[in-house]
Amino acid sequence: MARDYAARCPRSPGRNAWMVAALILLAAQGVVAQKVRVEEELEAYPTESVDLRCEFVDGGSLTKLTQVSWIWEPVDGQRDNIAVYHPTYGQSFPNVAFKDRVIFLQNNLRIPSIRIKDLRMSDAGRYTCEYATYPSGNEQGTTTLIMLAKPKNSAKAVTVQAGSKSVMVAHCEAADGKPAATIKWLASVGGNHSTSSTNGPDGTVTVRSEYRLVPTAEDNGREVTCLVDQKTQDRPWTEVLKLSVEYPPTVTIDGYDHNWYVGRSDAVLFCHATANPEPTTITWTTASGSLPDTVVVEQNKLTVRKVDDAVNTTFTCEVKNKHGASRKTLTTFVIEALEDPSSAGAVAGAVIGSLLALLLVVTLVVVLLTRSRRQQRRGFPSSGDSVAAGNGGSNGSDYGNKARLLFTGSGNGSKNGTGANNNGPVYTYREGCDATGTLTEKPNSYHHHLHHAPAGTRPTPHDILLCGEMDGAERRKFNLDDSIEEEDERYNRFGGGGNALPPAYHAHRGHGGEAEMDVYLDDDMESQRDGSVISRTAIYV
Incomplete structure (x- = not known):
């Protein structure tokens, strides 16, 4: 029906303009009518003071101010006058809750500002400054007082026992704050937290948060941090907590070095334990129960x-x-002490030094023997040749010459070839320091012919062996047969007697000439105690 009425009676543009103008006029009248100036909102803290300012704006000479009143309207209560000022009758404070806590800052009806001391959280609400005027009636302005409360922050670790269930290990609280605080946790251990809040009778809020985890011995001493953020704080409040997890002892024994030998003194073992709380008793025993007398x-x-x-x-x-x-056990093994461990280093050093000295001496002896043998091979005199030189040398150049007698012939020879029946010639080969030598023949009373070596010649040992003047016995002495069987046979013949010489004169056949004869001579040599080397078969004169 309203729709039909609107269709039958459409609004004219002039009528709409009149309505807009009326609304603007009413708004302007309201602005003009607002003659009381106050602050819209204030924030204050308990135990502090707050000033509520109020001022009446001059509305002209026709307006008369009778009195001014401050009316408090709590958040959840009834309106009530807390302060009244009359130019004739003075000041009045009808509300007992504000008595002695409210004062007028000035005795001026146009500026009736008040101060509230020792603020309480319950003082929050709306405060209206209201004038009684004539002829316009009452004029007022309202200020909202917001009470803020800094929370009382606290955090604490809770001592727990290691186990398999999730328990609270720390809690954090922001008590009696307004507005409500926000709590956060920072932790490196695995866990979670829960938060709850409680409203107080004075409008404050208490916020609590719990940190929970399944505690282990490894969590003891680890850190978690509680952070509280709230409007009244310049920065978040933080508290670092160390977790306290109690657990039974874990034991280890150290100090054993596997070198407990008989006679060792002050061998030590240490028993270490980690536990929370600290261990109350530490007891040492052995497999037999009691400790030996030498143990402290x-x-x-x-x-x-x-x-x-x-x-x-x-x-x-x-x-x-x-x-x-x-508990923890450790088995020790006692070993026999072979030597005094304090002198082990000195003994080892002495042994090593002795071995090195011995090695040096052996090396020196080998070098000297090798050098002496090489000198004998080359015909140089040894230290023992000086006597021979003194006896048989004809001049100073013959110092150290050796005369070798080679007997040939038959007969029952002795071991060194000096038997009584040596009939062959005697060849004398003299070696000198100048590496020259001469082979001469000496008379032999048992030989039937006298042989003379050509003067100025140097016959080689091979020439001597191949000399055509040797008879059969002499050639058998230097038989050049390589057969081992013939050697054995000839040796047996030597041992049975006859005109043959001992096998010491035997030489192997070769084609090396003088070099091969040197081998023969080397094999024939024998070292003496004085350092000289002589032949086993020849006779030196």
Whole structure:
């Protein structure tokens, strides 16, 4: 029906303009009518003071001010006058809750500002400054007072026992704050938190947060941090907490070096335990129960004054606290002491030094012997040749010459070829320092012919062996047959007697000439105690 009425009676543009003008006029009248100037909102803290300012704006000479009143309207209560000022009758404070806490800053009806001391959270609400005027009636302005409360922040770790269930290990609280605070956690351990809040009778809010986890021994001493953020704080409040997780002892024994030898003194073992709370008792025992007489115990330290077979046993350390007991065992082995360990280094040094000295001496002897043998091969005199030189040398150039007698012939020879029946010629080969030599023939009373070596010649040993003047016995002396069987046979013949010489004159056949003869001569040589080398078959004169 309203729609039909609007259709039958459409609004004219002039009428709409009149309505807009009326609204603007009413708004202007309201602005003009607002003659009381106040602050819209104020914030204050408990125990502090706040000033509520009020001022009446001059509305002309026709307006008369009768009195002014401050009316308090709590958040959840009834309106009530807390302060009244009359130019004739003075000041009045009808509300007992504000008595002695409210004062007028000036005795001026046009500026009736007040101050409230010792603020309480319950003082929050709306405060209206109201004038009684004539002829326009009452004029007023309202200020909202917001009470803020800094929270009382606290945080604490909760001592728990290690286990398998999730429990609260720390809590954080922001008490009696307004507005409500916000709590956060920072932690490196695995866990979670829960938060709750409680409203107070004075409008404050208490916020609590709990941090929970499944505690282990490793969590003991780890850190978590509580952060509280609230409007009244310049920066977040923080508190670092160390978790306290109690657990039974964990025991270890160290100090054993596997070198407990008989006679060693002051061998030490240490019993270490980690526990929360600290261990109450530490006990040392052995497999037999009691400790040997040589053992001394001082709390977690066990000292063996002198190691013997009595400590060749198993030691047990038991540690207790209020959550239980734990133990650890260690078996020690006593070994025999081969030497005084204090002089082991000196003995080892002496042994090594002796070995080095011995090696040096052996090396020196080998070098000297090798050098002496080389000199004999080359015909140089040894230290023992000076006597021979003195006896047989014809001049100074013959110092150290050696005369070798080679007997040939038959007969029952002695071992060195000097038998009584040596009939062959005697060849004398003289060696000198100048590496020259002469082979001469000496008379032999048992030989039938006298042989003379050509003067100025140097016959080689091979020439001597191949000399055509040798008879059969002489050639058998230097037989050049390589057959081992013939050697054995000839040796047997030597041993049975006859005209043959001993096998010491035997030489192997070769084609090396003088060099091969040197081999023969080397094999024929024998070292003497004075350092010289002589032939086993020849005779030196």
